[in-house]
Amino acid sequence: MSGGRLKLQRISAGGPAGHGLPGRFRAVRPWTVDVRALVACLLMAAPFAEIRPLVAQAGSGAAVGIRDPNGHPFRTPSGSPLEPVHRLALLSATRDSFRDGIALADIGDRFGFWIRRDPAGEVEVAGAIHGGAFSRFDLEGPDQALIEVHYRIGVLLRARFGEVAARAELYHVSSHLGDEFLLDTGTRPISTSREGMELLLQGSPASGLTVYGGPGVLLRATPDFEPLSLRAGAAWESAPGGRARFHASVDYFGWAELEWKPAVAAELGAALARGTRVGLLLGFGPSRAEQFLRQSERLVGFSISHVR
Template sequence: MKLQRGLAVGLLLLAVPVAVVRPLAAQANRGAASGIRDASGHPFRTPAGSPLEPVHRLALLSATRDSLRDGIALADVGDRLGFWIRRDPDGDVEYAGAIHGGVFSRFDLGGPDQALIEVHYRIGALLRARFGEVAARAELYHLSSHLGDEFLLDTGARPISTSREGLELLLQGSPVSGLTVYGGPGVLLRATPDFEPLSLRAGAAWESAPGARARFHASVDYFGWAELDWEPAIAAELGAGLGRGTRVGLLLGFGPSRAEQFLRQSERLIGLSVSHVR
């Protein structure tokens, strides 16, 4: 029942912008709308710079926690499948359904066998929409995490099994060409162990003009969670495009760990990242 109530609330919240934006839809600029569509032409562009989003990513990083510094590798595999889209005749309102999922892995580069430290999984059902120059996404997701067997044997660490389902609503806009901003709240519907339910995510991403000989990008993502007393988890990236959807850049991060098993540990990350998103 909690899951059903949560989905109903999310769909209701998603419908709110219709009343606000619909009267302005006739004035919507198709160029502005292109900034909030993905490469497939569906509404709501994936915030590829957010560590919460399932994308393909390989990163070699230095991770600092207190006085400890480790070399780690992130190997993420994730994608999405859009299975339905509906547009009104004048193209000012559109709805689309999709699913996405990913595996987020962390490896120890300092050990002799580069053992798996932690892996977590995220799968979500998405309802995406665009109302004129504003896009929205409601995601009903499941997330679970596990420690690597070799890491447990080497360190004697106790596994902390985390699993939760939640609902997140994000709004997105493109106030100027090349710039996309997004943000919105999240709420947990079930969690093991019990976690504080409320969270907030926001961010911005910039890309140089498509016609430029070299394409550059920059992004910053914020995630705050009541469970962690709203300590900000910040991820930033600066780099260049290698081809359609593929990019390389300098990755920075600080705040609570992006590894689920270590979410109560603060860390600083810096290194190189290669990612791909459709």
């Protein structure tokens, strides 16, 4: 067994059930097939279903910073690990004294299916759905096996009131360990599943700068989790027109279940084209992998992402 495998096996033995989850909880896999199929249909439909004519209506002024590239209110905070976007990252992950080479391969998209504006253009209300799969691979093993994958799908109600945008999301999250990882480490399979609501407010206090934040609450969870959470962040992108465009973002996520330990993600790099970014990715705090959420880790490496 390779050194990377030994490290992963020790990490997974966080409790009687593995991964730091209490031993009294049993494995649950609700909606597994349905969620995967729904996410696949969503991703295939998104490129064709987006409402393109709205781009021409995304006017100037402070509202530009809180509209997405398709003209819908509330710009996706793409630097947040919770948001379904397309991302590939090669990272060094450190937990305690153990260090692993991992790869993140995320795929996610969204499409808006409805929007209404008042005649004065001060109020906008729009509906959308988004979904994605977030995968983690072991780069130090001989077969680069899948370690963990989790899915998120949400129904969004987005709105803008003057210079402030808001987004309410009803979401489902489920997670699963890779088969080869289970076989190689002997880890007991555990799946987590939950549904919740989150409300985020967003503003653009300066050109190129977007800030957001708001609370979340769980409606159902397996195992039982503490319901309250909080997310906040900021993103900046330099003005177009120069030889290079730069971006920087930071995202905070706190959860009562984890005693409000801050999970922080940050990115710094260059914007290559509309929605495509490359650069340095940093993270620390509770793991962004659902199966290892009780383990603290530090991430550093290279990332490329795209969001429409």
